[in-house]
Amino acid sequence: MDSLFMSFVPGDSIIHRLDPRTKILGLMLASICIFYASSFEWIALIALVFVILILVCKLPLKHFVHSARPMILFFVILFLMQLLFTEGKPIFSSKWITISYEGLVLGTILTLRFIFLLLFAALLTTTTSPSKITAGIEKFLRPLPLKYMGISSHDLAMMMSMSIYFVPMMYDNFRNLKDAQLSRGLNIKKDPVKAIIALSVPLVSISVRAAEDVALAIESRCYKSTGRTSVHMMGLKKNDYICLFLYILLILFCIAY
Amino acid sequence: MIFINNLSYRYPNGTLALDSVDLHIRKGEFIAIAGKNGCGKSTLLRHINGLLVPCEGYVVVKGMDTSDTSHIQDIRRVAGMVFQDPESQFIGMTVEEDVAFGPENLGLPPEEIQNRVDSSLNIMGMMGQKNHTPRTLSGGQKQKVALASVLAMEPEVILFDEVTSMLDSMSRNDILLHVKQLHENKTTVVYVTHHLEELVYADRLVVMDKGRVIHDGNPRIILRQGNPLNLGIELPPVIELSRRLCDSGLITPAFFPLSVEELREVLCQLM
Numbered sequence A: 001m002d003s004l005f006m007s008f009v010p011g012d013s014i015i016h017r018l019d020p021r022t023k024i025l026g027l028m029l030a031s032i033c034i035f036y037a038s039s040f041e042w043i044a045l046i047a048l049v050f051v052i053l054i055l056v057c058k059l060p061l062k063h064f065v066h067s068a069r070p071m072i073l074f075f076v077i078l079f080l081m082q083l084l085f086t087e088g089k090p091i092f093s094s095k096w097i098t099i100s101y102e103g104l105v106l107g108t109i110l111t112l113r114f115i116f117l118l119l120f121a122a123l124l125t126t127t128t129s130p131s132k133i134t135a136g137i138e139k140f141l142r143p144l145p146l147k148y149m150g151i152s153s154h155d156l157a158m159m160m161s162m163s164i165y166f167v168p169m170m171y172d173n174f175r176n177l178k179d180a181q182l183s184r185g186l187n188i189k190k191d192p193v194k195a196i197i198a199l200s201v202p203l204v205s206i207s208v209r210a211a212e213d214v215a216l217a218i219e220s221r222c223y224k225s226t227g228r229t230s231v232h233m234m235g236l237k238k239n240d241y242i243c244l245f246l247y248i249l250l251i252l253f254c255i256a257y
Numbered sequence B: 001m002i003f004i005n006n007l008s009y010r011y012p013n014g015t016l017a018l019d020s021v022d023l024h025i026r027k028g029e030f031i032a033i034a035g036k037n038g039c040g041k042s043t044l045l046r047h048i049n050g051l052l053v054p055c056e057g058y059v060v061v062k063g064m065d066t067s068d069t070s071h072i073q074d075i076r077r078v079a080g081m082v083f084q085d086p087e088s089q090f091i092g093m094t095v096e097e098d099v100a101f102g103p104e105n106l107g108l109p110p111e112e113i114q115n116r117v118d119s120s121l122n123i124m125g126m127m128g129q130k131n132h133t134p135r136t137l138s139g140g141q142k143q144k145v146a147l148a149s150v151l152a153m154e155p156e157v158i159l160f161d162e163v164t165s166m167l168d169s170m171s172r173n174d175i176l177l178h179v180k181q182l183h184e185n186k187t188t189v190v191y192v193t194h195h196l197e198e199l200v201y202a203d204r205l206v207v208m209d210k211g212r213v214i215h216d217g218n219p220r221i222i223l224r225q226g227n228p229l230n231l232g233i234e235l236p237p238v239i240e241l242s243r244r245l246c247d248s249g250l251i252t253p254a255f256f257p258l259s260v261e262e263l264r265e266v267l268c269q270l271m
């Protein structure tokens, strides 16, 4: 399954071709805007921007909905917390719970904010391959005085991309393992504790082995933490400058507002 | 090209994996290494690649001692390695990025990296899968990408660690033909295998047992004359059949047939 959480979908849209740094900056700005969005009008505006971006990157909305799905429980809890624990004008009340108008509004807005945060992040990860993201992050990190702390920006970026890489791999391992244990008569419903042990213990040892193997593969291909280059020619093009210009307008607008 | 002298290696947990191994691999050779599971084949290859350093003795690759850490990157650049498990040797999210990983480490300029990626993928016939996720490829395709990744570093020696052991026989032949082609193009090949049918292209066979080299020579002579019990490896049916035909004097070929195809030719000439 490749519509896995936040996975990259190769393509050739304008957004795909933007410099990763432009997109990362865009995501940061979008996050800031989302956190300041305190009314439905703002949320609607953000939704509009998101829809436009999706149309531009020519990917089906379904993919993004899929990527938000694993988080549904989190959203529901978030919503209920706000709904139930916000004081205000009651619109529904019984012996046990009171729901206020403010709670409903606040809960909806907060949940929508988190959903859009996730969707914008998914927009970055679906249109940018992880190695471009890390190359972009690496470029951002480079001016920081990391090397005086004994950390190389390449190592940091490498760690990030390896962790992104490991998620789908672990998921595959987990599925194989589950099938293997089920076929040997493991009953998850009947004995959940045993099931967790039967799945997690081998999963940890498989993961440790996989990590060791990958580490060997990385070493044998001459990995070093300084003086690396990237196959992705990074360079700001016309579209990047247009985006940066829009970002500046957005910032000025926000300050003035 | 590669000098291995009195090499012994003990893993930190106490397992003696290599026991005074002496081996000299010449430039342009196609050398096959066989032996039971756990006899130390992978450990030996890891020494040539500088992933492990000798406890005793030394390994010299193209004049560079592997225990001298200042040369380690150059050694790995000269001697590339393809691993057994097609799953866990990918570093990039797409085929292209994975192949680019090595050249990126060499600090090459982007255009040069792109050229190398394209030409290695072309050699391996994997250009069409350039933007695929390695995870979604078949086992044979994965190994071809892994080989392309090593080719992109333009090594002089390629170490193959049982690369076909997890593949079906079709993909195995496909990989083997690629290896043969690389050898014809002057790459030195060190090929660890369990499948003795794969020795057809090898100039030389080294058989290991319990961390020692027990045979070293022409594969056809070793497999013809060696005592199978001493070889420590199971003979495939074709080779067993060839041996019996030779023993009974039915065929007296100029060279001992190692594959179905070769045996067929010998038999055809007889008729």
Ligand SMILES: Nc1ncnc2c1ncn2[C@@H]1O[C@H](COP(=O)(O)OP(=O)(O)O)[C@@H](O)[C@H]1O
Residues within 6 Å of the ligand: B011, B012, B013, B015, B016, B017, B035, B036, B037, B038, B039, B040, B041, B042, B043, B044
């Ligand atoms: N990382 C390790 N730690 C400890 N012992 C190991 C390790 N890897 C291999 N060994 C042991 O070293 C011996 C040789 O292993 P290996 O070189 O992998 O053999 P082969 O590749 O021929 O199957 C085996 O007995 C094995 O159990």
Ligand SMILES: [Mg+2]
Residues within 6 Å of the ligand: B041, B042, B043, B161, B162
């Ligand atoms: Mg091995």
